Amino acid sequence: MSATAAIPVRERAGAARRDPRALVLIGVTVATILLVGLVDHGFMSLQNLRFMVLNCVVLSLLALGQTLVIATRGIDLSVAPVLGLSAMVTGLMAQTGGLPLLGAFGLALAIGVILGTLNGLLVAKLAIPPIITTLGTYSLYSGLIFLYSDGTQVTSVPAAYAALGNGTVLGIVPIPVLVLGAVLAAIWFVIGHSRFGRAILAIGNNQAASYNAGIPVTATQVGAYAVCGVLAALAGLMFVSYTGSATVTTGTGDHMELQSIAVALIGGTAISGGRGPVIGSVLGALFLSVVLTALVFVHVPPIWYSAGEGLMILIAVTAGSRRTA
Amino acid sequence: MPESVAHEAGSGVYRARGITKNYGPVAVLRGIDVTLEPGCVHTMMGENGAGKSTLFKVMAGLVRPNGGTLAIDGDAVSFAAPHEAHARGIYLVPQEPALMPELTVAETMFVGQLPTTTGLVKRIDWRAMRSRARAALDTLSLDIDVGALSRSLSIAQQQQIECAKALLRGCRVILFDEPTSPLTTHEVEHLFATMRHLRDEGYTLAFISHRMDEVLEISDHVSVLRDGMLVDSVARPQFDRTRLLSRMVGREMRTIPRRSWSCATDQPALVVKGLAHGSRFADVGFTLHRGEILGLAGLVGAGRTEIAETIFGLRARDSGSVTLAGEDISTLQTHAIIERGLVYAPEDRARHGAVLPMTIAQNVTSGLISRVRSRLGLMDHADEDRIGAETVRRYRVRCAGTDQTLRELSGGNQQKVVFGKWMGLSPSVAILDEPTRGVDVGAKDEIYALIEELAREGMAILVISSEMEELVRLCDRILSVYEGRIVAELSGEAITPERVGRSYLGHAEAQDGVEVAA
Amino acid sequence: MNDVAPALRNEVTARRGRTRRLPLGNWERALLALLLLLTAGLIAGVPGFYPGFAGFLALTENFLPFGFVALGLTTVILTGGIDLSVGAIAGLAAIVMASLWSGLHVSIWLSALIGLLAGGLLGLVNGLIITRLRTEPLIATLATSFIYGSVGVAIAGDNPPSGFPDAFNRVGTGAIGWLPVQIVLFAILAVLFSLLIGRSTFGRRVVMIGYNTDAARYSGVRVRQVLTLSYVISGTMAALAGIVLAAYYSAVRPDMGDLLLLSTITTVVLGGVSIFGGEGSIVGVVIAVLLLGMLRQGMLIAGFSDMVTTMLTGAILLGAIAVKNLFAGRGTGLSTLLGRFRRSGTAPAE
C-alpha cells in the first residue's frame, strides 16, 4: 500500500450545515415587523402578529408540498385546483350533509392522494415533463370542481370546522398554527430523516444514479406528488374552515399555484432540484404575509401589492444565487 | 486462464457466455465469452465502438443483453437493474461517477441503502452512516471528509468514492469503465494503488482503458474486443504492446516515434503576457509562433483549460494581455476572437465542443454560422450541406450523411467533426484541449496527422494534453503548468516523456511532501 | 441507424438522408392530419360550425391572438426558457396603447406602435433580469408578471378606455374581402417566424442554446444577447396579441391577457416544441394553434360547455405528449433508445 497520499478536500462543509436562507428570512421578517411597528404600533400588536401567521397557513401547506415536488426536479401547478376541489367537496358535504370533521380529513386525504398520485404517475410512468403534466391536470381538476359543485358554493361551515380554522388551544395558540406546526414537523422529519425523503433529494440530485443505486424512482416520484396533493387538499380543508367559504374559483382564482412556487423560491428551494428547505418554505410564506400586511399599514396603494410580491421574489432569488454561486 | 490465486467457491468468479446485444439492426456485441477471476485485474481493450462499455453495462445490469448468460460463482444470474447486480456482488464504477451534488459524501455513498435505526419509527441513522462511510474510505486509505458536499469532489475523488460504495455494498466484482481518461498521471497512480490493494484482498477487478502503458502496468489478464467480438484474451506473460495494438485495430501497428521535422517559424502568432485570474492562474506568459505546435503539459486542474478559456474570451481575467497577430484581443468577446482567427476546441466534447442532437452539417457551421451563404438573411441550407460534406470528406468522418446527428457518431468521428468545425475557418491560431480524449487508437493517429498537416500549412497550434505520449509525439516545444503557473519550458531534444513528466510532477511531489510534512 | 456501424465502412459519404428535408416532421404531419380530420368532422357534424366560407374563416378571430403569443413564446421555449409574463405584457401593452390614445390623444396607430415597443421593452427587462442577474426564466418572468400586472392596473385606473376608431378595430374583427385581417397578420408572422427559426442565423443560435447552452457559448454564440433578444421577441408578440385583442374587443382591461398564458404554453408544447429547448418547429406550433382553436370553437358550437372544452384540452395535452414520448427516440440515436429501456426514462446515463 503506497497510497497514503492526501487528496485535498477543497471544501469542508460539515454534515450539519445550516441553511443560511432560514436565518436571513427570520432576520428580515423581524426587521420588517420592527420597522413597520415603529411607524404603527398596531402592526406589532399580538393580534396582528397572530393574523399574519394565520394568513400564511394555507400558503405554507401548499409551499411545503411544492418544495417536495421541486426537490425531485419537478413542479406542481395543479395544487390550486386540488386545494379548490378539496375545499369545495369537504365544505359542501359539511354544509349540506353534516360531514363530521374526521370524515373531512379522510376525504381531503383521499382527494389529495388520488389527484397527486395521478400527477405522479403521468410524470414518472409516461415521462411527461412535470410542468406539462400539471398544466394538463390543472384543467382537468378545475373541471372537477365545476362538475362537483354544480353552481352551489360553501357559505358557512359547522362549528367543528370553524373551530379548526379559528379556534385556539388554551386561548393562545391558534389551531391552524398547530396543524401547520405538526405538518411542518412531519415533513421536516420525512425530508431530513426518512428514506423516502432522502430518496426524493437523491432523485432531484441525479435521477439516473438514484435508479442505479436501487432507489425506487417511480414510487418515490409518485410519492412526492401524492404528498404534495395531500398537503394541497389539507390546505383546502384549512381554507374552508378558516374562511367558511369556497367557490369554484377558490385556489385557481388567486393563482395559488404561482403563489406557492413563489413562496418556495423565497424560502430557498432551488428550481433545479435536490434541495428541500422545508422550514425556509414556511418562513417564506410568513415573510410574504408580513410584507403584504405591512404594505397596508404603510399605506401603499393596493394596486401595488402584487408588484411588491414580484420584487420580493426577484430579490430573494438573486440574493440566493449570489450566495450559492 | 491464470489460476494463480487460490480462492474458495463463492468468492467472485464472474462468467459471461455468448453475450449478444443489438440496438435495432446494429449488433454491438456478437457473442462474447469472458471470465473474471478473483485476485486478478482483467483489462478490456478495443477501439471506440468495439463494445467494451456495453459489455460492462450488460455485466453490471445497466443494459439487458439480447442473448447469452451470466453466472456468478456458477449461479446463473440476470439483472433488471444495476442494484440487482449490486446485490449479487457486482459493481460498475462509471467513468463519470454519479454525483449527488447537494448531498454529503457519506450520503452519496449510501444512496439507496441508508442505514436506519431500529424501533417503531425508522429514522436514518446518520451516525452509523458516517462511521461506516469513514471506515470504508479508511480501508482504501482515502482522506476525504465524509461530511463535505459531493459537489466539492474532484473526478478522481468521485471514482474513489465509487470504489468505496462497491465495498460498502459488499461487492466482490468491481468493473471500472475507462476510469483513467479524466485523471492525471498522479491520480492514476493513486487509483492503481487502490486497485492493487483490492486485487490483493482477492477482489475480482475488470478495467477498460485506452492507454497502453497503463494496461501493461496494471493488468493480469487482457482481453481485446473488436467490432463486438472477442479477438484475443491473454494472461500477463503473453501480452505485449505490439500484439495488443495489432489485435485492436486488426492490422499491424507500431508505435510511431517523435517526428523529426519542425515547421515552426519565428513569426509570433499569439503573444500572452502576464495573464492572471484569481487563484486559478497567475503570471502566464508565452509566445506561440506560426507553424509551431506548442504543448501545455500539466495535471488536470493545473489551470491549463482555464488559461485557454481565458484566451478564448470565455472567462474573465484580472490582468494580462493577449495579442493575436499584433492586435490586443484580451477585451474581445468570443465571437470576435473567432472572427479574428483564433479557435478553441474544448476538452469536453459532449458538454462544450458539440451539440450532439444537431446534425453534422449544423455542427460544422456552428463555429461561425455566418460562413454559410445567406440570401436576404436566410441561410442557404444547400451551402451548409456543401460545407458539411467537404468537412466529412476532408477529415474522413465516417457517417451516413451530413444530416446525421452527432449523437449517432463514435467519439473519434465526433472529434473529427469538431476539428472540421474549427479548421474549416482556416484560423491562424488553434487551441486544442485534449484533442484525443475518448478517441480510439486508429483515429488518434489520423488526428495527429491532421494536426501536423495544419502546422505545416502555417497554423500556430497550442495543444493541451494529459497524455505524455501525445505531447512528446506532437510538440515542438512544451510548457509545463503547475498550479496555475508556467514552471518549465522544454524544447527540441529535451522533450522526452521522463523530462516532461518530471517538469511538473517534480513540483507536485515537492508540494505533496510539504503537505505531508506539515 | 442502419448506416452507422462505422468501422465497416471506409468510403466517405456526404449525402443528405431522405427524411429530414421534408417540410413536415412526423409530429407535424400527425397534427395536420388531426386538424384536417377534426375540421372536416366539425363541418359535417356540427350545424352552425360552417356558416359559409367567410364566416368559417372568421371563427379564427376568436383564437388567433393566442397564436401571436405562441409564436413569440416558441422562440423563448426553444432556448430552453419560459416566459410566464406574456399575459401581463399583453394586458399592459394594450393599456399603454389605449391610455396614450384616450389620455394624450395620440393617434391610435402611433399608440399601437408604442404599445408594441413597450412590449419589447418589457421583454427586454425580462431578458436582462435573466441574463444579467442569472435568474431562472421561470422565476424571473413569474416575478415580472406580478409587477407588470400591477403597473397595468395602475395605468388603467377605474375606467379603462374603450371605443377605438373603427379603422383600428378592423385589425381585430375586420376582413379584407373574405379574408379576416387577423388571418393575414398571422399568416405573415407565421412565415416570418418560420424563416426566423428555421432559416436565419439567429434561429440557429436559438436552437443551439436550447440544445446545449455551453456548447453554444464555446462556439462563440453571444448567449446573453440571443437570450435577451428572444425575450424581447416574446414580449413584442405578447404586446401584439394584446393590441389585436384590444381591437377585437374595442376595449382594454389590465387582466385581458390572463387567459393567454396557460393556453399558449399548451399550444406550443402540443405543437411539438420540447419544454427543455432545442427541438420543435414553427409549423408544428401553427398547426397546434389552429387545432386547439378549431377544437374549442367547434366544441362550444356543438353545445359542449366551456368546462368540458377546457377539461378536454387538458386531456389532449396529456395524451399527446404521452404518445409523443412513447414514439420519441425511434431512430434518433442510441442514447434515446437506451433511455427507453430504462424504466425511469427521463435521464439516460451515458
Added chain:
Amino acid sequence: MKISPISRRSAVRAAIASLPMLACIGLAAQAADIDTAKRIKVAMVPKLIGLSVFKANEQGAIAAAKTLNINFLYTGPVTASAQGQVDVFNSLIARRFDVITTTSNNPTQLAPSLRRARKAGIKVVSYDSDVAADARDFFIQNTDYAEFGKALVESVAKYAGPKAKIAILSSTPDATIQNEWIKALTAYMTATYPDMKIVTTQYGQSSPSQSLTAGLNILQANPDVTGIIAPDGAAEVGAAAAVEKLGKTGKVFVTGCSDPDSIRQYVKSGIIKASPLWDEVKEGALVMYVARLAANNAIEPNGSFTAGDLGDFTAKDGVIVFSKPLVFDATNIDQYKF
C-alpha cells in the same frame, strides 16, 4: 362577484342608437297576456358558471322559462373573463339562439360580439352588469344606483353612528358597477352625514381569501374604523369574517351586497345589521319575461309592460329597473334562500 357597468352616458347613447330601429318594429306590444305560441331558444350567460348568485338567477329563470315556452340554456365560462364569455356568445350565435341574456364581466370587451349577435337578428338582454348600450336591446338594472348607495350608507349609519370612520372593501379598482355604487354612496354620505369619513379603500379581487385578508388588514391598520361597506359578494363576507375573527362584533358593522345564504350567519351574529340586495330569483324570472317579450317584439325601449305575477315594469331608454333595494336583516333573512 358583482363586476358590472353602466354609465348614464352610454345609456343615453344606447337609447339614441336603438330608437329608430325599435320604433319601426315595436308595434303591437301592448298585450298583457304574452304570446307564447312559438318556442324560442334563450341562453343565460353569467360571468362564470358555478357561482350561487348566478344560480339564483337561473333558478328563477328556469321557472319562468317553463311558462313562457322557452327552450332555456344556462351556460358560461369557467373563468370570470370576457374572452370566455365571447367564446360562448359566438357559439350561441352559430347555434341560432333567439335571445342571449348576460351579465357581463366587462362592459366594453363584450360589445363587439354582442353587436354581431344583434346583427344576426338575436335579441340581447343584459342584466345585473350592463354592456355597452348599443350592444344590447334591454338592460335589467338590479336597483337604482342612487337608491342602492343610500341603502348601503343607511345600513351602517344607523349602527355605527353619523360620525363613523368607514372603510370600503370593493372587488377590483375597475369594477364598473361597484364604482357606480361607491360614487352614489359617497354622494349620499357627503350630503346626509357630513361627519362620516371614508378612511381607506381596499380590494378583495372578488376572492374570498383575499377579501378576508384585506378585511383583516383594514381593521388592523385602521383600528378606528367602525363600519365597512363592501359592495361585492365576496368582499362583504370577507369583511364580516374579519370582524368576527378579530372579535370586533358589535363594534364594527359591515354591509354590502351578498346573497342571503352567504351572509346569514353574520346577520344572525349581528356583524351585519342590514345588507341591501334585490331578489335574485325574481330577477332571473324577469330576465326571461323580457327575453320573451323582446323576441316577440312586444316591448319598446320606452314603455311599460307586465311580466306575469312579477308585476308591471317600465323601460326607459332600454333600461328596466328591477326593484328597490331589498334590505336583509335579522327579521327577514330566513324568508330568502338563494
